[in-house]
Amino acid sequence: TKSLRETLQEVIPAKQEQLKKLKAEHSQTVVGDVKVENIIGGMRGIKAMLWEASVLDPNEGIRFHGLSIPDCQKVLPPAPGGKEIIAESMLWLLLTGKVPTEAQTRELSRELAEKGDLPPFVEKLIDSFPATLHPMTQLGMGVAALNHDSLFQAAYEKGIKKTEYWTYTLDDCINLIARLPALAARIYRNVYKPGEALPALNKDLDLVGNYSNLLGFGGNQSLTEYLRLYIALHGDHEGGNASAHTAHLVGSTLSDPYLSYSAALFALAGPLHGLANQEVLRWQLAMQAELGSDVSHEQIKEYLWKTLKSGQVVPGYGHGVLRNPDPRFIALQEFCDARPELQESSIIRLVKKTYEVAPGVLKEHGKTKNPYPNVDATSGCVLYHYGLKEFKYYTVIFGVSRALGALTQLVWARALGLPLERPKSLSMDALEKLIK
Ligand code: CMX
Numbered sequence: 405t406k407s408l409r410e411t412l413q414e415v416i417p418a419k420q421e422q423l424k425k426l427k428a429e430h431s432q433t434v435v436g437d438v439k440v441e442n443i444i445g446g447m448r449g450i451k452a453m454l455w456e457a458s459v460l461d462p463n464e465g466i467r468f469h470g471l472s473i474p475d476c477q478k479v480l481p482p483a484p485g486g487k488e489i490i491a492e493s494m495l496w497l498l499l500t501g502k503v504p505t506e507a508q509t510r511e512l513s514r515e516l517a518e519k520g521d522l523p524p525f526v527e528k529l530i531d532s533f534p535a536t537l538h539p540m541t542q543l544g545m546g547v548a549a550l551n552h553d554s555l556f557q558a559a560y561e562k563g564i565k566k567t568e569y570w571t572y573t574l575d576d577c578i579n580l581i582a583r584l585p586a587l588a589a590r591i592y593r594n595v596y597k598p599g600e601a602l603p604a605l606n607k608d609l610d611l612v613g614n615y616s617n618l619l620g621f622g623g624n625q626s627l628t629e630y631l632r633l634y635i636a637l638h639g640d641h642e643g644g645n646a647s648a649h650t651a652h653l654v655g656s657t658l659s660d661p662y663l664s665y666s667a668a669l670f671a672l673a674g675p676l677h678g679l680a681n682q683e684v685l686r687w688q689l690a691m692q693a694e695l696g697s698d699v700s701h702e703q704i705k706e707y708l709w710k711t712l713k714s715g716q717v718v719p720g721y722g723h724g725v726l727r728n729p730d731p732r733f734i735a736l737q738e739f740c741d742a743r744p745e746l747q748e749s750s751i752i753r754l755v756k757k758t759y760e761v762a763p764g765v766l767k768e769h770g771k772t773k774n775p776y777p778n779v780d781a782t783s784g785c786v787l788y789h790y791g792l793k794e795f796k797y798y799t800v801i802f803g804v805s806r807a808l809g810a811l812t813q814l815v816w817a818r819a820l821g822l823p824l825e826r827p828k829s830l831s832m833d834a835l836e837k838l839i840k
Pocket of ligand 1: 680712716717718719720721722723724725771772773774778779780
């Protein structure tokens with residue numbers, strides 16, 4: 405069977421040819437215009453960057469190399485004995501555009517487990533942080549420190565050909581993904597379960613199987629399966645979101661993958677990006693505390709109006725690009741529907757009931773362009789049900805996941821020789837001159 409590197413090597417020439425043709429034949433073709441609202445509105449809607457692994461359709465949601473989430477659930481190999489998509493099969497798809505065989509998936513799992521130990525100095529670094537330092541700060545600092553071992557940086561210093569950049573970038577990306585479970589779990593143990601020893605990585609387990617084990621939840625197969633699905637689904641969501649775009653921007657300076665992804669994590673740490681799932685959980689728990697577990701649709705409606713009338717948004721609803729229920733939300737809901745313990749969970753029942761009335765209320769309210777749930781409407785609540793109750797840690801799990809897509813694009817950026825990013829900015833005075 406072909407390895408990941410061999411498979412990638414095979415698909416790169418066709419992509420390089422595609423780019424060459426686009427440049428030669430269409431460099432001057434216009435595909436959109438830039439309005440003042442785009443310039444002052446956070447660049448929303450401007451088609452301005454290449455991103456190979458996924459494209460977001462406003463109605464259908466995300467597709468990974470053309471495959472929808474249900475397609476991925478059908479074809480991507482799960483863990484032995486599991487049913488859900490795993491990080492390895494998603495990574496393979498994102499990187500190569502191909503569906504891996506089961507043997508290829510297992511081989512990648514083994515490679516990641518073999519490369520997954522942290523250098524002792526990084527363990528010491530993490531152990532030296534106060535438990536009060538935010539887990540995302542710890543994760544970003546740990547990832548940055550791993551650049552000590554960057555093969556890309558070492559090769560670049562020696563002097564390598566541009567055509568070789570991608571192979572060293574791939575080495576770094578694989579090593580970084582491999583080390584994320586040990587890093588993220590060490591942070592969890594230090595902050596929330598101090599004094600408990602971390603088990604060794606199991607070479608026969610997949611990446612998330614090991615992560616769950618290191619977190620101390622290895623005995624809970626349902627949570628492990630949920631984490632697998634969650635991490636696969638959050639892996640990539642186009643390139644324009646703040647974390648993915650940050651990795652791409654920093655990587656475009658030829659900073660190595662560790663530094664690029666560390667920067668991305670600090671974007672993910674912002675409340676408008678990676679923190680939404682904990683906001684949902686907080687809001688649903690407050691609703692439960694006020695109304696009790698056995699609530700009617702009418703009571704939820706009233707609670708929704710109360711939230712809206714107090715000038716707050718309904719967390720977990722709306723989206724910058726999507727205009728339908730997020731297929732990632734649907735996939736997580738289906739996960740819940742298939743498990744009796746989740747159907748009986750009061751918090752999961754409340755999430756579902758809220759979904760039954762919130763779109764109607766938001767439509768009547770009339771502001772949001774998308775009255776439907778996004779992935780965060782349910783994601784944190786399932787973690788909570790299974791006993792992973794430390795809200796502040798949830799973004800770290802997202803951070804383990806987003807590496808799949810952001811690092812994939814770094815490999816493609818180097819394989820395609822994409823240039824330094826340098827968009828044009830304008831002052832308001834300069835903008836007014838342009839308008840006149
Ligand atoms: N509840 C109430 N009002 C909402 C709303 C919601 N869930 N979502 C949007 N609106 C309001 C906006 O605040 C805005 O009001 P103003 O005109 O007064 O500023 C108006 O509707 C139009 O907004 P929009 O164009 O529909 O949405 P944006 O692209 O500006 O924002 C988002 C998108 C996600 C930030 C927004 O919908 C929101 O705040 N949702 C709640 C928080 C949340 O769930 N975040 C998770 C996002 C998940 C992801 O990014 O993947």
